[in-house]
Amino acid sequence: MQSIRKKLSIIIIFCSVIAVILLAFLVNLTVNRTFNNYVIDTQNQRNSRIVDYFQQIYKKDKKWTINSGKEIMHEAYMSNYCLTLLDTNKNVIWGMNPDDIKENSHMMMQRVYNNPGVYKSKLFEIKYNKKIVGYVLIGQYFPILLTQQDINFKTAINRSILISIVIAIVIAVIISIIISKQFSDPIKSVSNTSVRLSNGDYDSKSSIKSNIKELDNLTRSINILGKKLKEQDQIRKRLVSDISHEIRTPLNILQNNLEAMIDGIFPVNGERLNYLNDEVIRFGKLLNNLNVLKQFEDEKLNLNMKKLFLDKLVLSVSNKFSIDFKNKNIKFDLNIEEGKNFEIMGDEDKLKQVFINLLTNSIKFTEPGGAVCIYLNADKNRVIVKVKDNGIGIKKEDLPYIFERLYRGDRSRHETEGSGIGLTIVKKILALHSAVIDVESVYGMGTSFILYFNRYKENM
């Protein structure tokens, strides 16, 4: 298997090389074509210049001699073309031998085209007073004839293209290394973090920063995942210790008392047996609580939804608590905003359970002489209920967990009776009503639970 960095580098380099070679090929093709056109143009111009030259000679002498225009032979040799002068009957007056330019031309052709080329000649008419007075045969090795400057020009172009290819490839390699590092480093870091998390090291974090949005999100997500796993792990450990504690206490009491009875230390009487029975009941309650929780965890919880007035529902629940408030000497107030409509869609029994749980907690966690108040108000879309007490409050570190299964705050675990499922059930029921619960608490000062319900609308 290859690393992402290696793979990315290979892809970038491969694409760059293909692009550069393609570009170089196209540039080369275009330059060659344009250059060949230019050379052919030059040769055509040369041919008409030669014909023109012989016409001038004839105009001057009015006849052909063995030396007519022979001065041009030198230029012809130097430029690798062959000339033959013919009279009107196409008899040779004078002519150059193609073999004389063969060696030079072959060498050039070999260098430029990789083949010796083929000798070809073309006949041009020489005219005087619109009459043909002779012919000139111009021959050369094809495909095209190049001068030394032409060849130098072509070689320089090709060399530049080659150098550009090499430079482009070097730049592509450097860029590929930088880019692939930018991609691979965060991915590698996230991958290492996930391996450490899967090995149970929930403190491990990925600290690498990336300016690529998706990779930055990935890093952030793995860190959040790690934090959540750590929290869940702590909750799980606490849960196990809580359950075993809850089970061990009644079991110990039962065992000690029964042993004392067997040994005759305690008398076996109705009072003792009642006491033991209370413990058995407490034990049973714990198991019941776990059962209730399991029921609420069941996604397919059936709701009996209907239109109801939340103010009436809260009033009826709080009325049931009036004796409890009185017994614990807690002042209770229900504050309902006037002229508002508190109609919502909901399951009456389940929502009653929500307020029973919240009020039970308020009473449980508020000292005698304290106060509990429920405020009800509504805006355009929502019905808002606030259950406020000035009780013991919740520690900041406990706040994020109070809605977790079987989670109980430090003080409540040691000082009050409870199961740690009341708020879990509240949250579950509210979620099924698309309602939201918020908590505000100051340790030692009091707690407020704020519930937001969607108001009932005709077209809901």
Ligand code: ADP
């Ligand atoms: P229980 O009350 O049975 O312990 P809950 O799920 O109802 O379980 O509550 C979870 C924890 O939240 C409690 O143990 C307690 O620490 C904290 N809590 C809930 N309501 C209040 C409140 N009104 N005041 C202070 N602490 C509270």
